Amino acid sequence: QVQLVESGGGLVQAGDSLRLSCAASGVTFSNYAMGWFRQAPGKEREFVARISRSGTTTYADSAKGRFTISRDASKNTVYLQMNSLKPEDTAVYYCAADKTARAGSSKWIPSYYDYWGQGTQVTVSS
Numbered sequence: 650q651v652q653l654v655e656s657g658g659g660l661v662q663a664g665d666s667l668r669l670s671c672a673a674s675g676v677t678f679s680n681y682a683m684g685w686f687r688q689a690p691g692k693e694r695e696f697v698a699r700i701s702r703s704g705t706t707t708y709a710d711s712a713k714g715r716f717t718i719s720r721d722a723s724k725n726t727v728y729l730q731m732n733s734l735k736p737e738d739t740a741v742y743y744c745a746a747d748k749t750a751r752a753g754s755s756k757w758i759p760s761y762y763d764y765w766g767q768g769t770q771v772t773v774s775s
Contacts, residue, residue, distance in 0.1 A: 651675040651764045653744050658769030661734055665773070669729040671744030671766055682747045683720060683727040686759055687740035687771075694743070696757035698729060707756050711737075734773045741768040 657669040671683070684699040698718040699707045706718050717730040727744055745762035755761060 651746070653746060653764055653766035655742065655744050655766045655769040658742060658771045660772045660774065663735055663773055663775050665734050666730070666732045667734065667771060669731065669742055669744075669769060669771075671727045671729075673725045673727070673746065676746060676764070678720075678725040679722055680748060681763075682750065682756075683718075684745045684747060684756070684762060685718060685727075685729045685742060686745060687738075687742045688768075689740040692740075694759050696759075697742070699747075699756045700727065701750065709757070731771075734771075736773045736775045739771060739773050741770050743768045 652674045653671055655669060655671045657667060661667055679702060682699060682701045685697040686694050687697050688694040696709050697712050698716055700718045700720050708716060715733045720727045744766045746764040747762045
């Protein structure tokens, strides 16, 4: 069956960096766009970044200039490099897979994604 397994979360201080990983199995990785979302307590799940099958990237405004999404087809893994972390980045981070090519704001909608990981906690202290 399809599995997405995130790792790399943790407790860091403001200004630090983290790299999240999401390993995919049970899917043909190259057929899926991959996304990262996050959800803070009491808030809705929000889009962070997306990478298409061809490598085109899209970022939320909050992530631009600080976060980088990438994918490694040889490892069936997508990454989220997060630099200059802020306390407001504290959330559970989820990766997701989408088999449909999308344009514009449809990339940001969680319900359009087909598969989800279990999430990894990122906590940024001030």
